[in-house]
Amino acid sequence: MSLIMRYVAALPKRFVADCRGVTSTLMTLSFMGMLGFAGLATEVGLWYVKKRSMQSAADSAAFSAAIALSTGLFQTEAQSVAGTYGFVDGSGGTTVTVNNPPTSGPNTSASAVEVTISQPQTFTIARLFLSNALTIQARSVAVGASGNGCVLALDTANVTDDSLSGGATLNLSNCSLYINSVSTHALSMSGGARINALSAFITGNYSTSGGATLNTTNGTFTGVAPIGDPYANVSIPSYSGCNQTNFHLSGGASQTLSVGSSSVYVFCNGLNLSGGASLTLNPGIYVINGGSFNLSGGTTFNATGGVTIVLTGSTAAGYATANISGGANVSITAPTSGPTAGLAFFQDRNAPSSGTDSFSGGTTQTITGAIYFPHQAVNYSGGATAGGSNCTQLIAYTMTFSGGSTFNNNCAGVGTAAIGGGNSRIIE
Secondary structure: OOHHHHHHHHHHHHHHHOOOOHHHHHHHHHHHHHHHHHHHHHHHHHHHHHHHHHHHHHHHHHHHHHHOHHHOOHHHHHHHHHHHOOOOOOOOOOEEEEEOOOOOOOOOOOOEEEEEEEEEEOOOHHHHOOOOOEEEEEEEEEEOOOOOEEEEEOOOOOOOOEEEOOOOEEEEEOOEEEEOOOOOOOEEEOOOOEEEEOOEEEOOOEEEOOOOEEEEOOOEEEOOOOOOOOOOOOOOOOOOOOOEEEEEEOOOOEEEEOOHHHOEEEEEEEEEEOOOOEEEEOOEEEEEEOOEEEEOOOOEEEEOOOEEEEEEOOOOOOOOEEEEOOOOEEEEEOOOOOOOOOEEEEEOOOOOOOOEEEEOOOOEEEEEEEEEEEEEEEEEOOOOOOEOOOEEEEEEEEEEEOOEEEEEEOOOOOOOOOOOOOOOEEOO
C-alpha cells in the first residue's frame, strides 16, 4: 500500500481522536442555551407583569360596574374602565366579559358583578418550549349594597358640585354622598364644616380647609364613575289652565285645597305664604307654573297625604323656583305610587341652570321623599333639617350647605328610586 493510501485510510481514526475545538463548540452551544433560557425568563416575566396589570384592570372594572349597577350601564362602565388600562374589548383578541349576576364562584347574587378579561399572548423564545397558544386571564367580582345614597350632585362638569362653609354640618344617617363633578374641588369644605356619612363617592376629588372634615364609615372613594339620574325617566305631568293665579295667603289665614277629579291642581304665577298663614294640600300633584313656591314669615305648609310639588313653566324664562325661609314649617310626604312616586319636589329639567332654589332661614322641614332639582342649584342654610323624616333624598345640579342638615335613608315603601351602587367592594 502506498504512503498516500495509508494516510487516507487513517484519517477517520485521526479525526475521532482529535479533541481540538471541542471545548469552544461546547461553550458556544452552552452560551446559546443560556441566552435562550434568559430570553424565556424575560418573556415569562413580561407575562407576569401583564397578569398583574390585567388583574388591576379587572378589579377596577368590577368595582366601578358595581357602583353603576343601579343605572343599567354597568357593562359599558366596566369595559370603559378596562380600556383605560389598555384592555379594550375586541382589540387584539382581548375580551372583556361582564356578568350580572356572576356565572361562577360562590357569589351569584343580583347585587354582584363579575368581570373577566382575557388576552392571547405572542411567543418569541417561548415557541421553542411551548406548542400550545397561551392566553392570560384575570377575574374579579364586586358587590354593591344597592341604593344607599341620599344626596347626589348631578353636574358632571369641572365645577364645585357641593360646598360647605361657615361651620355647616351635613349628617347622612346610614346613607352615602355622590358627587359627579370631575373637578379636583368637586366637594369643597371650609370654615370648620363637617360631613358625616356612610360613604362618599366623588368622580373628581375634594378639598378641605379651615378645620373642615369629611368623615365616612365605609370610606371615601375618588375617581369613580359618575352615576345616573335616578329620576331621569319621570316626566312632567300633563296639565292645562289655572286653578289659581298669583295665589297669596297671609295674615294668619288658613286654607285647604284638593286636586279634584283631574288629580292635578295648577297654580299659575306662583304660590306664596307669609305672615303666619297656613295651607293644607290634600293628596295629588300640584303644579306651580311660573313664579315661585315661596314660604316665609312663620307660615305652615302641610301636604302629608301623598303630594308632589311640580315646579315648571310655560315659557323659557318662566320656570318656577322654590324659596323656603323665615321660620316656615313644612311637612310633605311624596306619593308612594303613580307617575311621581317618591317625589316631594320635582323641578322641570328644562329650568335654566342659572336659577337657584333655597331651603333656609331656620326652617323646620319634614320631607318624606325626594327633593329633585336636576338642573338648578339648591342652597341649604340656617339650620334647615331636611331629614326630619325617616326618608329624605336631595338630588340637585349643584348644592351649597351653610347650616345644619340631616338626611335619612329608611325609604322602604316610600316609593323613592335608589341612588347609586352603595358601598361597593371587591369580594373575589
